[in-house]
Amino acid sequence: MRRVPWPLLPVCAALLLVTSCGWGGGADGDEGRAPGPPTGVTAQAGSATSVHVMWNAVPDTPGVRAYQVYRGTTKVEEVPGSQHMVDVTRLRPSTVYAFTVRARDSAGRLGPPSRAVRARTPALAAADRSAPTRPSHPAGRVLGGREVQLSWGASRDDRGVVSYDVYQGDAKIHTVGGDQTATVVTGLRPGTGYVFTVRARDAAENVSPASAPVPVTTPGTDDGRGTAPVGFAATTHHTGGAYYIDLSWDPPRVDGVVTEYRILLDGAAATSLVWGGTPPHGRAGYSFYVGRTAGQEHRVRLRARLPDGTWGGWSAQRTVTTGG
Template structure:
């Protein structure tokens, strides 16, 4: 077996959505629209944006998407696995009311959530000065799937509008500028996390990141619940070269998955990153492996989860070019 060393290169993954058909069991939620989202919050992120978050709707059939409204106008629509969004192109110094509605996979639209309000701050003219770094981050675990975080307030000449919480390099939470503590949910048991906090002012300037805060949630997690399912790998030949064709079902997660890592023969081969909302359903992706026939390769992949950690690896498959 000859290994094909490939660099880790961000590429645009192409997914093909395969519809699935099936019947609902008697006594199921067929014909019932999803309920209204709960736990909706809205926090100004800058003079022209508001960060809206909500809890997943779990009653009734599967959720296909969420719609976010500013007043009576729909301003955003995200996949059913996503539970937060930044609403942009707003006016400074303006009060807005937001609601969220869930649409199930059969197209039924549920009722609006309760309205939540947020006021955008005044625009700071020619403000290029970022807030100071949040100091002394602290935290503790709250059960196996949540942590409580706190930090020292940042300083800014014109005021801090919001704080963004990151896990690794992924933004996972946001709170108002007058808040220096929060609870982050949707985490995995038995997992090590590294959190940082950044302050944002009305002009959108971001502070340097706070010092890292390392916490491990109690319990165990073998990764099987976060691994891509139904993983298959085959090869095909095009233009004198061989390609490996992958297919999988994305893992269920409390949020949107936008990135996967492919491992070839025990080494990172490539990353798939979506710039927009990933499609739902079975995914397919192909990548180049060389021009020689009869080469055997081992391949598997994993997803970067909404909490910023990598999920479990899929089952490893072995393929032979030209086989």
């Protein structure tokens, strides 16, 4: 999910029109051609030791498998092609860093770097244990079925606010600089209710209490089919005297990375699956225990927690029988 700070929206919209010309050879169209350079790259210090880097998806290039983020000439992060932002951590305070982003396709071809963007980490205040005050008077305005504008009053801090983190529910979905008190959140779902809060952060990673919640509902309708896992399959296996259900699926095609799923077994919540780091590329799989009795029939389905912090649509339901 791409979220663009409000003041940068016109610039990023213009940058989306930029395309690559001839990178990677391939005189016969896009086949055999490496991806172009990502556009709309921004970098914003999140604390004295971290920088939040964002970019636009490479347009008109199928098969982008991953994005690589470079600090100078050093690759520091690689994220799935569905993810367009990352926090680069373990940086030095009071230091200027230059970041570029490169796209890699499913054939392993690496595109050219984006333009370099710079960010300066603030000084680390010694023994700073005082958190900023909570952002005041938050408000939301619907701009369309897939985007809203958020605004809030500035927080106070004895050493200065470095950044604001935007949450949807309990999921952090965006970060903007400490000098900004508004942003546009995009990549939302039509006909969906959201509750946003904002927290301020200082250079020592002290975080304010959450602002008052901002409920908004995007117009339109969404039946959930576009956000459901696809190709969902379920089988069983027997080992060590116990039966297990084996699930496999393709993640929903959404703008961002999915790290959490909720599994429904026989109409009740069975378990949640959470990847602590980057989830596997491509098809996912998971097995869980269902008992020791053969001939038991079970109905199972799952759904994903989306990058916008909401739950997507349920997958198709599958029925399996232990020992069958």
